[in-house]
Amino acid sequence: MGSALAMILSYSINKSIIWAIIHFLSGFSIMALLKQLNSDNSLILLIILLLIYEAYEFIVIQSGGIMFRVESNLDIIYDLIYGTLGGLFYIKLCKKI
Secondary structure, three states, rough: HHHHHHHHHHHHHHHHHHHHHHHHHHHHHHHHHHHHHHOHHHHHHHHHHHHHHHHHHHHHHOOOOOOOOOHHHHHHHHHHHHHHHHHHHHHHHHHHO
C-alpha cells in the first residue's frame, strides 16, 4: 500500500514539474515573439496574454469541456508565475547576449 501511494505521489509531482516547464517555456516563447514584434510593453502584454489564456482554460473547464483538467486557484496562480518567469528569463538572456 505504501509503495502504491509513493508511486502516485511521485507521478503527481513529476506531472506538476512537467507542467511548470511547459508554462515556463510558453512564457519564454511568447516573450520572444513579442520582442520580435518590437512591442514596447512586452512584459505587460505577456501577463495579459497569460491571463487571457488562463481565463479561457477556466471557462472551458467550467463549461464541462474535457480539454483541460480541473485546477485549483493556486494552480492557476502558479501557471501565471511560471509563464511570467519564462518571459523574464528571455529578457535577461537577451540582455546578456
